[in-house]
Amino acid sequence: MVPLRSEMTNYQDIIEELYHKLLERKNVGEVADYIPKLGKVDPEKFGICLTDMDNIHYSIGDYDEKFSIQSIAKVLSLCLLYNKKGEEIWQRVDVEPSGTPFNSLVQLEADKGIPRNPFINPGAIVICDMLISEFENPKKELRDYIRRATNSKNIHFNESTAASERSNGFMNIASINFIRSFGNIQNKLDEVLDLYFLLCSIEMTCIEASQAFLFLANEGKCNHTGDTLIIKSRAKRVNAIMLTCGFYDEAGEFAFRVGLPGKSGVGGGIVSILPGEFSIAVWSPRLNSKGNSHRGMKFLEEFTSATSSIF
């Protein structure tokens, strides 16, 4: 990919222009409401923050308001584990797009309990199982790792969101038992599910979310402290998985329209990166039929067109 031309890097102008342009268009789609917490969010919230390699933020709208990042956090749990254990983790989770809606057990059955990739729910559950095997206090490790990535102490699990998800999480309980029936879970199922639902309960602002992913645009190094959060070759690989698997059954569409690695969550957030250039977080709660933020997808599509990255 060629570098962005300097005359194009006036990120603030582009972001503001697109923000207002999209506000004028009809916003469509439903807010996720399978737990009350998510359903109560104002559907018209819209925030954007881009952080460049000089740690400068370009932002607009509701960029400084916390939202539930949900599945976006699955990238960070993967990085923590992958950095620690290396390539052996791919024995227990694959790196292929799933090709079916994100909750389907059919593919899991065909693949004998090996989830297709670490970003579908069953895959993230297996990652949590491996974190528990690896760390004495996986919950603390996970929180601290995310705080280091974000360079902020103000990152918390939302225990009540986690409890609410847990009490409605029948599909995920079905999944973990199904995977266990193939022998691909090694710890107590309740403990694994607790960690999984905590992971999904994390809240961030757009600023924090864009900061949290900046190391993946920076060869694995935290851009504030210089800490290596994940070695360079592995950062590259996490980016490849985001590119092919980051958007449920719309991964190809995102690669097609946006062309950048990214990850979405049902809370309406999307984080995406351009290696060597920036990390960007967008939040808008209305979801399209594939479960991704309607306005977030549109914004990123137009943003990459406007900034002319060839891909």
Added chain:
Amino acid sequence: MVPLRSEMTNYQDIIEELYHKLLERKNVGEVADYIPKLGKVDPEKFGICLTDMDNIHYSIGDYDEKFSIQSIAKVLSLCLLYNKKGEEIWQRVDVEPSGTPFNSLVQLEADKGIPRNPFINPGAIVICDMLISEFENPKKELRDYIRRATNSKNIHFNESTAASERSNGFMNIASINFIRSFGNIQNKLDEVLDLYFLLCSIEMTCIEASQAFLFLANEGKCNHTGDTLIIKSRAKRVNAIMLTCGFYDEAGEFAFRVGLPGKSGVGGGIVSILPGEFSIAVWSPRLNSKGNSHRGMKFLEEFTSATSSIF
């Protein structure tokens, strides 16, 4: 993506070093033999050719020997059609990874006859159907388009290969009838299949194959003549589809290990590009369990590591 550092662009040295390194390693996998033509190829053939933006070739081994490019040609038929008709083609074929082995009809059934992407067999068949609707002489248009891309008149369909594929192509005949039962084929099935099997019968050398894809690394323009073979935004999109869907059920693995858009064929060829930098073709007939060239995949993995492209 950052540009390659100048001290790294000594492509010939890297290619030669990797070529010899891989020759020393055991070559594994089976040669496709579902038609006699493919089964008779010497399994130890190994050729490489990289063409850079100055049209300079860097090559080694059996780089100047014709091989059956098979599914690699599906990228070129897509470009011809997409350039002519634009975005409306996505009404009839999707852009999502398939998530199941390349011949499966299950997904096609779930998707009501809309193939998951233009590179699986059912998708390429629908592309051929649209080419027939679009052009008076689609066979000639296709051949001429590929000749223009390759800047060579020495590109031919192999009618005997096509006939041999045709007489064994029960799965493809099943597919086209299945798609037709959903209404997603508009021309005579025999005519569509004839074009499809001709498309797969094309033969190229590694030099020709790398030249044939160079326009996709050059914003859609032929690097010899300056002709626009496909407009820039569409070239970007074809590249995105190659990245997520170019390697059957191993697309994620390729994005993960190589990180470049590419397309493989059961003849053992792989073509891959780095936009703004180069197009590279590798040929080695032994296939891994996913149907991609074993040595070709290894070569490209080590090549991108050696040339340090970040993404």
Added chain:
Amino acid sequence: MVPLRSEMTNYQDIIEELYHKLLERKNVGEVADYIPKLGKVDPEKFGICLTDMDNIHYSIGDYDEKFSIQSIAKVLSLCLLYNKKGEEIWQRVDVEPSGTPFNSLVQLEADKGIPRNPFINPGAIVICDMLISEFENPKKELRDYIRRATNSKNIHFNESTAASERSNGFMNIASINFIRSFGNIQNKLDEVLDLYFLLCSIEMTCIEASQAFLFLANEGKCNHTGDTLIIKSRAKRVNAIMLTCGFYDEAGEFAFRVGLPGKSGVGGGIVSILPGEFSIAVWSPRLNSKGNSHRGMKFLEEFTSATSSIF
């Protein structure tokens, strides 16, 4: 099963009473119209004929009008082949209910090209393939066998119906090619399809249809001539397959409500037998959502309740 009590065998009274009762109820469902021939039938046709072991007919309504028996004929092609070749035919077709709508290829893929039973379309196609291997003139053999069963020369293939089915039979062409890709078809596909579509084109009246199945209630012997059409143990087995597989995805419902072996066709016909007692044919073209005659199913349910057969 206990024999019917003599005071209950006044079949004519029961049939007439139920006929009028059902005529008074609203008739619902659509007539099959995927070929014009079927779509043009008067949807309110309603005929019944029961033939007992003394060859006496009890009938009412449109019992003497020809209709397209469609899939009902698959029982007769099975009998012809099974009688000739015996148990070896089960190497190539199974005897299990299909559990999925009658056209699905999914199950066929899972079962490696072995159709679940001889009454789903793929199974009947494999039976036709075996008939071609077995007989010099399978078309004539089939017609003559059915004429012997029916004890009538007035049984014909309807060539124009067959041609019409053929030109719309994309799913069946897909199926046969799919099965062929697994090696489970041995003759020319066109020849097999020709025989299959001819088989489905047969027309009978209710009288003829009830006569045609009477041998299956008579230990395999024609009740007029005493000819053995199929040996006793095999007749028993064909009846078992009708019981578990005769009604597409409604086989369990039919066993549950009616409890007799039977076979339905999309022309709105159903034939059912009570071994040692009778064969009955019902015709009413409106189909329920599972593809079986709405009124035919209701009639047979109430008929078996009224005649108190325990099971």
Added chain:
Amino acid sequence: MVPLRSEMTNYQDIIEELYHKLLERKNVGEVADYIPKLGKVDPEKFGICLTDMDNIHYSIGDYDEKFSIQSIAKVLSLCLLYNKKGEEIWQRVDVEPSGTPFNSLVQLEADKGIPRNPFINPGAIVICDMLISEFENPKKELRDYIRRATNSKNIHFNESTAASERSNGFMNIASINFIRSFGNIQNKLDEVLDLYFLLCSIEMTCIEASQAFLFLANEGKCNHTGDTLIIKSRAKRVNAIMLTCGFYDEAGEFAFRVGLPGKSGVGGGIVSILPGEFSIAVWSPRLNSKGNSHRGMKFLEEFTSATSSIF
């Protein structure tokens, strides 16, 4: 079905002859060992008991030894519920054969959480859920109902077997959560699973098992006490479901070879009935590849041939 001829009803002779004949043949297949309890059973156990309508037992071998009846008990839980609530239970469980191995979730997904029939695990779980909604003390009701059917107080749940099944029952926990995600479970999942695993833990001898099912051959009435355990029309329907769905993915094969309603369990037991004639229980722990008793299936096949029941 014609009545058995009187000279054929010397059941004891036939049973003894077939017993010895089968003992001479090689016994094949594996004993279920997914829980230690089942795995420790002597694989060569072989017992038979037929009970006729005069309550006379004809038996041989290990007919008086308790074994784990497992899924056979699912017929009795269905009868208890169906007798109480009637036809409305079919809103929540279907009556169609499953067409896929007994543990598959694929079909359940396609059917939106409605199990295909009450004898596959998901179906029996939904029946347990309805029993809990219906009765104050469902465990006691179930035990008492089975004791009434068996006319014996010596019928117990085996709590340690149930606990052992529970701790290995990941697929069943997956199933219940999956069904719950579609809304088709109304009570606490743990409570439903407890009842389900208790149900499967019941132990009986062949004598008790044949007695327990005799009411289904007797129009729903207990043959000892005259009590109505289920009304006649519903007994007929339960028999129809046993005929089409009683043998996992081998239901068609059983209907084909034996032709009687029956139910098998992974403990190696099979119970089958001939309405108006008898109930028969066979026990032999080695299972064929479909999960049914190898020797039990053979015995019943030869037994029905020997007794000449036509259907």
